[in-house]
């Protein structure tokens with residue numbers, strides 16, 4: 001009999017661990033508290049808007065190699081929309097200026113020599129200063145590590161806020177450097193943006209569940225693990241649907257749940273919110289794609305079929321405002337970005353993810369544990385473990401593989 005491993009939590013970390021363990025020939029049972037898998041990365045039907053929406057916009061880059069490996073395994077690579085070359089449209093709402101950042105494919109960044117490809121108002125030497133970021137191990141914040149010039153205001157700060165989900169004057173520069181090392185510094189080939197054609201669940205979640213089911217895994221939804229113990233011989237769980245047992249377990253739950261399941265376990269404690277504001281619009285009033293906005297409240301605007309979704313990251317400063325105030329604050333930015341005519345506020349939905357990711361600050365970085373726990377048969381996975389990356393899909397998927405590797409090595 002193959003050993004039996006329980007994976008608790010069907011977010012991307014749990015799905016990635018379950019797939020890696022199944023590939024290694026283990027019998028896997030996936031246990032998820034919610035009615036559907038996906039965790040912080042999911043799609044659902046919103047009755048008020050009458051639309052299927054994502055909980056929040058998620059952007060991948062072609063340099064996210066673990067994520068593309070995962071998509072390849074579950075046969076879902078084609079569910080992503082990707083342009084043939086990297087291109088990032090921006091608009092500065094303060095002066096109406098628009099541009100498209102277009103890194104060239106190769107590693108030598110000649111695109112910075114071209115005014116048409118770089119950020120307007122920047123010089124080549126501004127980009128040379130970026131080289132200092134490479135391999136930095138500094139525990140300083142992004143804002144304290146860079147000159148606050150046009151390149152910073154129009155590219156680096158928005159990039160830092162998006163990648164770290166933490167204000168740039170707090171976010172750790174070395175985490176940003178790691179993200180850039182794996183993407184922009186590898187050349188344009190590693191930073192082609194990718195978004196789901198239909199929805200997050202259709203790309204990243206449902207095909208993984210289908211793959212696991214087809215490979216014989218047991219999948220239990222709406223079953224919350226309330227407690228567990230490792231008796232040296234295996235792991236006993238108490239769940240909302242009764243007791244369960246496995247030889248070993250991957251706990252791929254968020255840190256605030258883990259601290260209840262494994263009291264005393266080192267865990268991050270501070271988080272940053274992300275707001276997503278969805279507006280229903282006529283399907284033909286703007287073409288699908290996304291645009292980064294500088295100098296407004298909205299930061300990224302994603303145009304989808306029949307609706308437009310706005311992201312505001314590092315949003316602890318706004319998350320307690322009432323939903324209508326938030327929707328009204330971002331709509332003028334959307335109108336300007338998409339050149340929509342004046343008119344009443346369209347139907348909207350504000351999704352507040354209060355604990356979207358761990359705050360990317362030094363104090364929290366020290367609280368991110370590795371995969372091992374004090375229990376011999378229990379390991380951890382999640383974007384909040386010490387992946388070396390900020391809380392991202394890529395980090396979550398890598399953490400799942402790492403947890404599986406630890407169990408397989410044992």
Ligand SMILES: Cc1cc2nc3c(=O)[nH]c(=O)nc-3n(C[C@H](O)[C@H](O)[C@H](O)COP(=O)(O)OP(=O)(O)OC[C@H]3O[C@@H](n4cnc5c(N)ncnc54)[C@H](O)[C@@H]3O)c2cc1C
Nearest residue numbers: 009011012013033039040056058059225356382383392393
């Ligand atoms: C709005 C938003 C936008 C984002 N944008 C991006 C982006 O553009 N790019 C990017 O790379 N990343 C982005 N992220 C981050 C990304 O979504 C996360 O890094 C990733 O989804 C985390 O996956 P996870 O499996 O580690 O955790 P989770 O998704 O939190 O999964 C944990 C799972 O455990 C389950 N669970 C909890 N308690 C129990 C229990 N007791 N028993 C059983 N199951 C339990 C939960 O229901 C959940 O399904 C974004 C996140 C948010 C919220």
